[in-house]
Amino acid sequence: MSYNSGASDSGPDAHCSNKDYNFFYDGLSEGKLLIQKCDSCGELRTPPGPMCPKCNSLKWTAVPAKGTGKVYSYTIHHYPPLPNYETPHPVAVVEMAEGVRFLGAVFDIPVDKVAIGLPVKAVFSKMGKLPMFHFVPA
């Protein structure tokens, strides 16, 4: 897996990532949805960051999420057309079993059935060559 860690454009062959995010995309390529857990106080955090906002420790371990959660909110994107998805395209803010949130597309369900509270689970996929994940009904 290659990342854009310099000053060049990432293009379609690399995630726009840096030293704070690389672990996350590495995890996706191994079929894991990783959450940072603070080694000092145990606080979980998404999105990625170098320091625990709760105790300011720089030490952390990436732990795999169970992958299950519930839709906290969502939209159905209709317009304009998207570069990588067909429309209408459902996207949800998902509150995971661990309490942290991920953003993700919701597939394998009619768009008018997406709702707040819908139980979902993460599945791993590809967007072109890039490792990706999305949600499906649990």
Next chain:
Amino acid sequence: MASLKDKAAIAGIGATEFSKNSGRSELQLATESVTAALADAGLKPSDVDGISTYTMDNNGELDVFRAIGGRDLKFFARAHYGGGGACAPIMLGAMAVATGQAKVVVCYRAMNERSEYRFGAPIQMSVPTTENALWHYMLIHGAQTAAAYIAMCMRRYMHETGTTTDAFAEVAMSARFHANTNPNAFFYNRPLTMDDYLASRMIADPFRKLDCCQESDGSVAVVIVSAEHARNLRQKPAMIRAAAQGAPVGTGNFTQVFRGDITPFVETNLVARQLYETSGLGPKDIQASIFYDHFGPTVLPSLEAFGFCKRGEAKDFIKNGNIRVGGAMPVNMNGGQTGEAYIHGMNGIAEAVRQIRGTAVNQVKGVHNIAVTAGSCVPTSGLILGAA
């Protein structure tokens, strides 16, 4: 407590026409509105020693300064976060003149947003700066427009408050009610009915096209001087009673979706609390409001954030014409950014100044104080302007 209260004023406003294709450069638009604002105040370009805008303007401060024939620039600052920063250049300008860093500060927004850039297009990232890496982490899922993110925030607001799209429609129709009588509005003399609203295409559910601001070309500028200086100039001053920025932790480029409360109430409420605290004013002291309507439905949580009604009750408060001229809290009397034009909030600030002067086309009677906000769901800013 130290505060900015009444230390500075907006002494001039200027604008180009609002259109879908200006036919000239963005820099030309900026020079036209800035020199119009200076002339309105009775000042000259050579009087300007400070200049301020906010990000997503393609015109450099120094390019505008050179183009208008400025001399020695002593204060130049650009506030971040696009439409969320709309009121921040006014705050910066007021701080500059209140502290003697500058005497005459011009603030501008000039853009060919419809004919050249289109903010509604899908956002994509390249160089992995802190902001871009976080953007990418979100954008890859196909939430790639401001509409999509703010739709998610307002979907949650609907869930928590029982608000329905009937309230969204009333906000849209109220804005167009005002635009109908504003000759500068794109939707001048073009009434909007409930049927029109419901026939409007879906953009990002629950937002329809008519919930979204327009895409516009145009420019608006204002001139800020000290309160004392303003009293000796041509126009009735719009005093800057209070100015504030607000970004509760987690707020960023729509990054609050990862935070506890994602409703657009949060940022706007932090700004409202500061505005009230530093001005000594409260909701009962405000006669009208300019609420930033990148998406009209966000007017609802803004009414709550400023305490004009209780949290979750805006859906009832707006009934019976209460946000139209003559109602309990008139909002966006120029037609707002859905009805007049989308000049990234700066046209709303100009409307607030006209309301204080008593020269607006849809004039609210007896405006002594008016609240103004910038974009919600991003780090934001706000003002209370008042009569001297």
